[in-house]
Amino acid sequence: KFAVGFTILICMQVYWPTFANLEVKTNDDIVNANVAGWFLIAYAFGTTQTTEGTWKKSILRILGTTVGGFSAWLALTVCGDNAIGLGIWMTFFNTLVAYLFLPKGFRSRFGLDKDTAWGPGYFAMTHSLIVMEVYYGYGGKNDITLNRILSNLMGICMAMLMSIIP
Numbered sequence: 001k002f003a004v005g006f007t008i009l010i011c012m013q014v015y016w017p018t019f020a021n022l023e024v025k026t027n028d029d030i031v032n033a034n035v036a037g038w039f040l041i042a043y044a045f046g047t048t049q050t051t052e053g054t055w056k057k058s059i060l061r062i063l064g065t066t067v068g069g070f071s072a073w074l075a076l077t078v079c080g081d082n083a084i085g086l087g088i089w090m091t092f093f094n095t096l097v098a099y100l101f102l103p104k105g106f107r108s109r110f111g112l113d114k115d116t117a118w119g120p121g122y123f124a125m126t127h128s129l130i131v132m133e134v135y136y137g138y139g140g141k142n143d144i145t146l147n148r149i150l151s152n153l154m155g156i157c158m159a160m161l162m163s164i165i166p
Contacts, residue, residue, distance in 0.1 A: 002047060005162040009039055009155065038148060042155025047162065054163035057118050058156045064122030065156075069149040071123070072130035076141040086131055094124045126152070 046058045079085030101120040134141045
């Protein structure tokens with residue numbers, strides 16, 4: 001079942017032009033800002049051994065990715081290409097989300113707490129990656145933000161769908 005999900009996602013990329021056109025062309029040969037498998041990574045990390053675990057982890061990932069993407073877009077809108085402003089923004093909001101939503105102590109390590117760890121972790125990753133990719137000139141803030149959120153949502157939704165198939 002896990003392999004079937006990957007196969008469907010690859011076929012979507014190869015044979016469905018509308019999905020493949022979501023790809024963001026970068027200014028460089030580095031493909032980190034392209035769709036370039038973000039949906040596959042999201043699918044792999046959203047899948048667990050149980051349906052309940054997959055859905056819970058996926059919902060937290062959806063929230064973390066979406067809110068992190070919006071925060072990154074907002075940071076790039078407010079601070080522009082000001083490196084100090086972006087650094088302060090990322091440090092403040094990543095720390096705030098970790099402080100507010102992660103448990104205290106040993107359980108606060110990424111992924112160890114099954115109740116909340118995935119949401120704040122994905123917020124910080126999405127938030128930081130979008131800001132850095134746009135800052136280093138791999139694409140525009142709208143394109144990179146939309147691409148990262150949509151490609152992750154596609155992989156997450158596939159994980160949720162595959163979890164309910166017996």
